[in-house]
Ligand SMILES: Nc1ncnc2c1ncn2[C@@H]1O[C@H](COP(=O)(O)OP(=O)(O)OP(=O)(O)O)[C@@H](O)[C@H]1O
């Protein structure tokens with residue numbers, strides 16, 4: 001079931017007393033979530049992720065705009081008639097009910113034609129429990145389950161009615177790091193098996209990148225970029241997106257374009273044909289540095305951290321936006337740890353230029369790199 005958001009906007013009255021201002025939590029969202037895909041809604045705290053999800057579920061109604069499931073306009077339908085499965089951050093299971101009863105719960109209140117026999121309910125409950133691999137835990141109470149298992153009960157409960165759309169709001173935030181990793185793989189597997197169109201909200205870029213078919217990066221109620229995770233990483237439209245994706249984060253420098261070359265400090269560090277002259281913000285991904293004895297970017301070497309396959313070089317530069325520049329290079333590279341300086345060349349496809357005022361991307365034509 002595809003989900004279409006048409007010029008969707010949600011405003012809240014400002015919380016400050018006496019103010020007539022409004023907070024625009026969701027500002028003119030206009031995009032389509034393709035059928036059967038898992039999309040990640042990604043952005044910092046307060047950017048409007050939960051509001052978007054609650055608009056799709058029907059718990060909130062929009063200030064303006066429409067929501068369609070397939071060709072079905074659901075904007076005025078109450079949540080219970082939309083056929084959505086919801087899992088919240090605090091996935092309150094009923095503590096006094098067993099796993100079986102928790103999963104059965106949504107089936108027991110069906111009315112009219114939708115009403116199920118006991119056998120039908122049991123069958124659906126079992127198939128949802130199997131999907132999340134909890135069929136051996138049916139008689140336990142939530143308190144007797146691990147966090148990850150409780151999470152899976154919540155997912156089974158959201159799936160038991162076979163929703164048209166599955167909505168997950170930071171479903172992993174209560175889990176420890178290992179369980180998070182494991183459960184997100186499981187969500188991916190369940191989504192692939194059921195092919196339910198799924199919206200997954202998170203502020204964790206790593207999580208969004210690893211499980212989504214498509215990510216929507218938001219800031220302050222505004223969609224910044226939509227695309228496959230790798231595409232958005234490789235081709236960010238602005239500085240916000242470039243900074244938000246990637247660990248370690250992108251390195252930022254004050255730079256200047258002069259006669260088709262990028263200057264950092266006094267050094268011409270990269271040909272950037274086609275970029276107009278003027279000050280720019282230059283972003284270099286950690287993997288965008290090439291260690292080179294006569295490389296044009298001269299940094300002060302702080303330390304070298306060996307991480308097995310790779311080496312992380314921590315250095316500094318007066319034009320850098322942060323105290324530490326992090327570059328990741330292959331472990332086969334020998335860094336002279338006793339030297340005060342380290343020199344780099346830059347990879348043109350890992351270096352991005354941004355407008356200093358707006359943060360918008362400035363494109364340039366990457367030159368074929370000659371063999372170093
Ligand atoms: N009921 C409300 N009344 C007033 N303002 C609200 C209401 N709900 C949300 N907001 C505001 O709307 C904005 C978006 O909130 P939302 O909960 O969607 O953010 P979020 O991206 O889910 O953040 P988080 O990652 O912290 O959960 C925030 O500025 C928030 O303060």
Ligand SMILES: [Mg+2]
Nearest residue numbers: 049050051169
């Ligand atoms: Mg939220």
